Structures are given as structure tokens and as C-alpha cells.
Amino acid sequence: MSSHNVKIGLEVHVQVTSLKTKLFCSCSSDYRGKPPNTNVCPTCLGLPGSLPVLNAEAVKAGLMVALALKCSISDLLIFSRKHYFYPDLVKNYQISQYDGVGGAAIAKNGFITINFNGGPKVVRIRRINVEEDPGKIIYPTGSLLTSKYTLIDYNRSGIALLEIVTEPDLTSPKEARIFVDTLRSMLEHMGLVNTELEGSLRVDANISLAGGSRVEIKNISSSKDVEKALAYEIIRQSKALEHGESIRRETRHWDDVKKVTVPARIKEVEEDYRYFPDPDLPPIKLSATVIEEVKSKIPELPDQRVERFIRTYGLSEYLANVLVARKVLADYFEECVKTCKEPELIGNIIVNDFKRWVEELDLSMNAAINMLPPTDLCRLIHLLNGNVINIKILKGVIPKVLKSGKNVETVIYEDGYADISDESVLMRIVDEVIQENPKAVSDALVNPKAINYLVGQVMKKSRGRANPDLTNKLLIKKLNEIGRASGSAG
Amino acid sequence: MIYLMKLLRNDAVELVKLFQSDPNLIDEYVMETYEVIDEVEDLIKSYITLRPLDDVLRDCREVRERVRKGFKGRLAGLLIAVKDVIVTKNLRTTCASKTLIDFLPPYNATVIDRITAEGGIIVGKTNMDEFAMGSTTENSFFFPTHNPWDLSRVPGGSSGGSATAVSAYEATMALGSDTGGSIRLPAAYTGISGLKPTYGLVSRYGLISYGTSLEQIGPMARNVGDLALLLSVIAGHDPRDSTSLYVDEVDYTRFLRLTPIKNYKIAVIRECIEEGVDKAVLTSLNRSIYLLESEGFEISEVSIPAIKYALPTYYIIAMAEASSNLARYDGVRYGYHVRVEDRLWDEAYSEVRSNGFGIEVKKRILLGTFVLSAGYYDQYYLKASKVRKLLYDEFLKIFNQYDVVLTPTAPSLPPKIGEVITDPMKLYLSDIYVCTANLVGLPAISIPAGIVDDMPVGIQLIGPKLGEGTLINIAYIHEFKTGLKNLTPTVVRPYVQS
DSSP: OGGGOOEEEEEEEEEOTTOSBOSSSSSBSOOTTSOTTOSOOTTTTTOTTOOOOOOHHHHHHHHHHHHHTTOEEOSEEOOEEEEOOOTTOTTSEEEEOOSSTTOOOSEEEEEEEEEETTEEEEEEEEEEEEEEOOOEEEOTTSOTTTOSSOEEEGGGTTOEEEEEEEOSOBOSHHHHHHHHHHHHHHHHHTTOOOTTSTTSEEEEEEEEOTTSOOEEEEEEOSHHHHHHHHHHHHHHHHHHHHTTOOOOOEEEEEETTTTEEEEOOOOSSOOOOOOEEOTTSOOEEOOHHHHHHHHHTOOOOHHHHHHHHHHHHOOOHHHHHHHHTSHHHHHHHHHHHHHHOOHHHHHHHIIIIIHHHHHHTTOOHHHHHHHSOHHHHHHHHHHHHTTSSOHHHHHHHHHHHHHHOOOHHHHHHHTTOSOBOOHHHHHHHHHHHHHHOHHHHHHHHHOGGGHHHHHHHHHHHTTTOBOHHHHHHHHHHHHHHHHHHHHHHO | OOOOOSGGGSOHHHHHHHHHHOTTHHHHHHHHHHHHHHHHHHHHOOEEEEOOHHHHHHHHHHHHHHHHTTOOOTTTTOEEEEETTBOBTTBOOOTTOGGGTTOOOSSOOHHHHHHHHTTOEEEEEEOOSGGGOOSSSOOOSSOOOOBTTBTTBOOOSSSHHHHHHHHTTSSSEEEEEESSSTTHHHHHHHTOEEEEOOTTTBOOTTBOOSSTTTOEEEEEESSHHHHHHHHHHHBSOOTTOTTOOOOOOOOGGGGOOSSOSSOOEEEEEGGGTSSSOOHHHHHHHHHHHHHHHHTTOEEEEEOOGGGGGHHHHHHHHHHHHHHHHGGGOSSSSSSSOOOOTTSOHHHHHHHHHHHHSOHHHHHHHHHHHHHTSTTTTIIIIIHHHHHHHHHHHHHHHHHHHOSEEEEESSSSSOOBTTTSTTOHHHHHHTTTTTHHHHHHTOOEEEEEEEEETTEEEEEEEEOSTTOHHHHHHHHHHHHHHHOOOSOOOGGGGGGSOO
16 A cells, blocks of 8 residues: 555544534534424524624634644634535535635644654644534435435534644555544544534545545545545555556545445536635634633643653553543543552553443443443452452453443342452351351351351352352351350350 | 595604604504505505505504503604515515515514514515616516606616605605615605615614625615604614624714704715716706805815726625525525426526526626636636725725715616616616715715706715714705705605695
8 A cells, every 4th residue: 555655635524512502693503313404593594684693612612723733823714605506505605714815714734743653743734614514414215316305404504613624644544544533632622522423523535646636535424434435545546546547536425334435426617616705704803812812721632641641640652642542531541540549450451441342342432431430440440459350350341341231240240250258248148047057057156167067058058159268257257256145145 | 636645744753753642643644654555556566565454553553552551662653664675574575586486584684673673563575676686676576666756767776665665655764775876876766865874883684685795774764854763773783793883872863953063074076977977967966065065064076086996896796795695595495496306406406596586686696606706706806805995995085084975876867667777887877876885885875956857866975984973964954955855756746735
């Protein structure tokens, strides 16, 4: 693959899910799961006479990302209209930004440092736009080709989006994936995007191979698929080039069910978006005060957090990076460390077991954490430290919990993974055995060796899970009590 | 002959006072208005949608009860006509286009809420050039409107229906919209007053956009006092319009005084009287100049060389914005639509837009699309924006020395129906004096200045930013001096006791 001198640039669209309202109206930004076309108003439906009013919080979100990505920020905030006819676009133009004559992107010329092959790599950011999301086209069969009709849901229309565009600095699908993961973690850490929400992060990828033309792949919805789609394209294009075919400049769609790219409908003419500054939204000066205010609110970012994890918890760079790549995971780690203070062990378990299983089982990170909350993970560590379970058992419990949704205690006892070493549980069994065996008890009171019979009974009753040492200890304690009681009576 | 108009001959302010003292007069006034409408509407065709009398009487009863309980709304009981470019909740709003033939807005424009809050009653939606594109009200999908002074002539446009409704006493006042003279031109052609406010003074929320950066909603009335009253109600900041100015509410009726607020200095733009102006227009303008001079105002000629670029600049900007604003009419969500089964969506779009829009609208969309195209943007739109800035700077300079600028409203008397509609150059030239105020965002008023051959002639005063008070003060003095107030066009004369 490397022989092809691959150039990849990405356009990442992220919804600012932390906002309460849409970009230009007061409809809720929480549109998911609502009945179709109920989260709408004259403005986000583009009804005649309606006008946009800018959500200032969306601009602050854009500024925060711009600052975190080390961009230079435009003096003026200018919104431009981008014209194209499509049924999901209520006005047949999108209120966006234009980095050209008459317009401006909110920010440009930034960079992100990613960790690739153990070393840092700088990926330049060309620009960031603030823009509105269109509505959603729904094909009843799930496919454009086989659907008899099309439905449109405008609940999403007008949701605030940030479009983050890189320079073509990426050279492999894997690198592209790491870039998306790094960016996602930054957005999560800034508290702007809940990337677990379906459709909150969408990627278009531009790829060109030496000797070929630029091909755009649209509609990729995860970093995993970014890697897959690009890998697919490299194979497709390099095969074509090897066969002496030329690569056309074209747009392709990523089919995330079949995991292939398919050509989009070919347009006869190059799209002309006829950008011009939106006269409904006068330019706004982005004052130093506002920028300073946003700057002061930037929370700890991933690279700072990685450093802190290494410094404070003594984690390896690898562990720290993997944990911080997902904010929820890093938060989970710190929650656990707070409770049971074994950072390295916890870090290893989270990265090598928990995270691996979450991915393998295709769970959402939040759901998985709910199934195995920090207290439960710490309980496992506690059992491990008390030699109640060994590390192998611990590693086996995690997938069982994640698959079954049962809690740690239940899994451990149901599956007989552990000795019964809980004193109160064991004491109940000991009591029962003493009640049921008065003869053996009297024997044991005179002949200490006869206690072995009672131990055997406890083992039997607990189906072999009673901790022998503890059983012994508890039986002696109980017999002593009985002896003293009868002694004083006699 | 029965004289229908008794109450109707009163100014709006007087009517409101009468209604306060006797709320029952509101019904009488409404009945009188509807009688006039019965008589003249078929001749002039002001309304696309006239509300049924019963509906209006129901609203009127409601206002009457409120007045009885002490409601002192500034428009309480008055009938107001609204140009069909302003959305009205559950009242059909068509923009005089087939595209919006059945459009029932689910919301009110801010100006409508402001009017009803003051007790005003909407009487109907008035005819206009489709999407406000035109100067004659002949470009309506429905029918042309006729000038009440001479039925063979156009009433001007695009707010022609609002102008004729007011002029012919089918409503007491009206709302128009003015993108490039669309309030002032028909006001001049029908012998009434019309004002285009400073850009941003009146909310555009609910005004169906044509040339976004140029247009304002404004009042139209038979006298300056009524005009000031309606302006006072509709003007003011609106958080729903991002281009709305942060201004305090102003009562413009306090500028209705015969002693001038100051000794005004008035500039007449040389380029507007040099050539291409009808003698009738010039005669009226000169009489106004004489009257104003005799009031002690200082009047001088000034030159604005860039004004010769105003008309092409206006059309480039208006058409560019129109091509964008009108993109949304695709038949998917509302309005005129066609069968879409078994067709690609863009085929359906083409059919909707080919059949739904009239020829003038399509022409402007095409030209606007062209001027915004890649490679032409700099040459047209950007250049036009620069000329716009240049014009604004020239006006700023003038307003350093003068209080208002005086021009004719239109270069000629209203043309005959069908006379100019086929001659675009002549048609567009009628906007030559009025469109400049839209380019520079300044307030401008057209008031009657004379009646020549039984046709009214208007003059225009342009003021500095937020100079509406000055315009109203001078217009009021001018109205008093000329006596050109509550004019009676030919079509209603039989119903007036002279």
C-alpha cells in the first residue's frame, strides 16, 4: 500500500450536541427519538418570511474548538449561503461559512498532533466552519434503489454543526483513523459532543494515489469505518491503476452495511454553490474579550491529560494514550483509581480487558460502564488482592458481566468462581451444620480432631466453595462459644 | 346618489378617538368600509384575499368589548390592509404567486402582532407584483390592479393593492413593502403617502424575502398623521430579526407640528432633475420647492455623480438575493406542487418552478443566479456592493450639511396598463429615484405634491439614518401648505359628499 504514495484529507462534521437549541432557532437540539417533523418551527422549516437568529453558544463552541486546534480566528464572523437543491435542505441553501471572496471561516490554519507509530505527527487543519445540519432523508426499505418513495424528517434541520477540514497530510487509513479518534477525544474533553449519539460525527474522506485523481468518499460515520473505507479505496484504486485504468475524479458513498464504496450519481457539471454572505445575518466582530472568555473555559485537553496520567499515576505512555482516547474511558479509570488505588493494574484491566470486550461485543462505552461501574471493578480488584480470585478468573468475569448484564457478585457466585470467604455468608452455613449435627458437635467439644467431620459437612453444604481456613476458624470459634455456655451452665 | 363615506372621511387618529367615546361606531365604520369595497373593488381589484365581513365583524366586536373595558390601543378598531408578502396566521398569504397559491402560514409576522396588539383589524391581503418584483402590479398571478384615479392606468408597484385600497378608502391604512421603491412609487401614483423606514427599524420577521438587504415593511396612508401613527406601531427592535436595529420605541406623531423642529436645509439632487423627467412632475416638484422655501427652509442643488450607477447596482443586488431567497419554493413542504411519483426529485422541482413562477420572477432568478456564479461574483455582486458603499458615503457627506434630500418620486405619471410591462428598460427606469434609498438603507417618504390632469404626482424626501421624525415633520408642513391630504380619487368621488 505504501508504494502508492497516498494522500488523505478529511472533512469531519460534528454536531455540537451540548447545545440546548438549534443553530438559528429555539427548537431543541435533542432531536433524536422524537416523532418525525415535530421538532420544527417556521425557521428550521424555512417557511416563507422566517428568519435565522444565531445561537451564540454555537459560536463559542466553534471558537473553543478553533483555539484547541491552534487555529487563527477570523476577525469577523460571517455566514454565507451555500446553494444546492436537495429535498432535505429546507431553503435549498445551507447557512454555512465560506473561506473565499466575501466570506470567512470562523477559523483556519491550525493543527492537531496525533500519536502514530509511537511518535508525534502534525496534521494541519485547513479551516473550521459553523453551519446548519440538513434534515434527514429516509428510504423506507433502507435503500435508495429499492424504495418506492422517500420520507423526509426535518427534526435534524438546523442542528449546529462544526465542519473541520484537514490538509491532505494523512498518508494511511490507520493514520486517518487515529486522527479521527484524537479529534473525537478533544471534542469529548471540551464537553461539546457526545460522540456516542448516532450521526453526531460524520466524515467525508478525500483520497488520491500517485498517478490517480482525487476521490471523495462520503457518509462515513465512525473512525473504524474511516480506516475500512480508505483501505477499500486504496485496494480498488491501486488495482485499477495496475490494470492501466485511470482513476476519475468522483464522489463515492460508503455503504456501511456492505463495507464497500459505491459511485454517487455523476453530475454533468461541477457544482457551483454560488456562495454569498447571508444578508439575514450581519457580520459580527469576534472580540478579544469573547475569545479570552472562551479560552478561559477550555478544560483539560487530552494531551495534558495523558501527561498527567503518566506523571500522577505512573502509567505507561501507551496505557495513558489509550485511556484518554475516549473521555468516558479516562473518566472511568479515574473513578476506579479514586476507589481502589491501583492505577497500573486498573489501567491494564480497562485497556486490555474491558475496552477490548466492549469493542468485541459492539457495546456503547457508556452502557458498558453502567454494567460494570467503578465500584464493581474495584470489588474484583479487591477479591484479586485478597487472593479470593486469581487474575484469570477476573479476566473471565468481565465479558460475562458485559454479555449478561448481571452484576459482578452474581456472576462470581453463580459460576462458582470464588471461595465463600465472606464471613457472614459462611457463618450461616456453619450455624446450619452445627444445628443439624448435635452428635458431632458434642464429639468435637471433647475431641478436637472430630472437628474435621464438621468441616466436611460445611464443604458439602457449600458445594465445596467454603474457604477451608475460614471454615476451620469459624467452627472453632463457634465450638468455643458452645463449650463456654455449657460449662457455665454445668 | 347615496353618500357612503361619513366616518371614513376622518383621519385615523380622530376615528380612534370617536371609537373610544362610542365603541358602537366601530361596526358602523366597518360597514361603511365594506360598502365602499362592494362598490369599487371590482373596478380596481386591490385585494387578493378579502376577509369575509362576518370574520371582520367578529374581530371588531372583540375590539369593541376591549375598548368598553378601557383598552386604549392606538389602532383600536381601525381596518388595515396588508400586502400579501407579509405572513398572516391562518390567512392565506400568496405573494401574488401561483407558487404559494394555497399557503396558509402557521404564524404571524411581527408587524401583524404589533398591529393587532394595538387593536388594529386586518381587512385583507392586497395585490402586488409577484414576490414584489415589479413596478406596476401587473405581474400578479391573479389579476392586475387598476389605478383609482384612472382605471386605465397602473397603480404602480409592487405594493399596488395596498396603495389602491388606501387611496380608494377600502382600508384606512395599509402595510406595504419596499425593496426598490415598492411603497413610494404606488403611493405617488395613487395620491397617498408612503414611507420606507431606515433599514432595520421595522422587523422583517414574516416578510417574505425578495431582496433581503434592501427591503423594509412600511406604512401607507392618506395623510401624514395616519402614516406617523402606523409607523409608531410597527417600528421597534425585534429579537427575531438579526438585522433589526436596537432602537427605543418612538412616537412619531409628536413630529406632526406646523412649527418646524429646526430650520431645515434641503438638498435637491441635480442628477434627478436634469433629464428624463416629465414636465408635470417637474412643475409639481418646483411648486413644492417654492412652498418649502417660503417656509424659510434653505434649498440647494447638490450632485451625487455615483447615482447614475444606482439602478444597475440595485438590480444586481436584488436579483442575486432573489435567486437565493426564492430557491426554497420547490413544492416539497408547502405551496404549489406537482405529482412526484416515479420521478426524480429534480424533475419535479423543475416542473414546480417552471409552472409556479411568472415570467418576471423567472427572469430575475436566472439573472441573479448568473451574477452569483463562480467567476462572475466579483464582476457583479462584489462590484455592486462596492458601488453601494460609495453611494452610502456620498449620502453621508450630504447629510453632514443637509437635513433631507428632495427628489421626484417617479419620473413620470402612471403609465397605462400594458404600456410598459413589455418594455423592461422603461419599466425599470420608474425605480430610478426610489431605489437609491434602499441601497443606502436610509428612510424615504413619498407624499403628494400636485394633481396634474387629475392624476396625482409625488415627491420624495430621503432622510439620514433614523431620520423618520424629520421626514414626517417636513411632510406634515408640506401637506398643510399644499392641502394635499385625504385626496379623493375618481373612482370614489360618487360616494363622497363634497
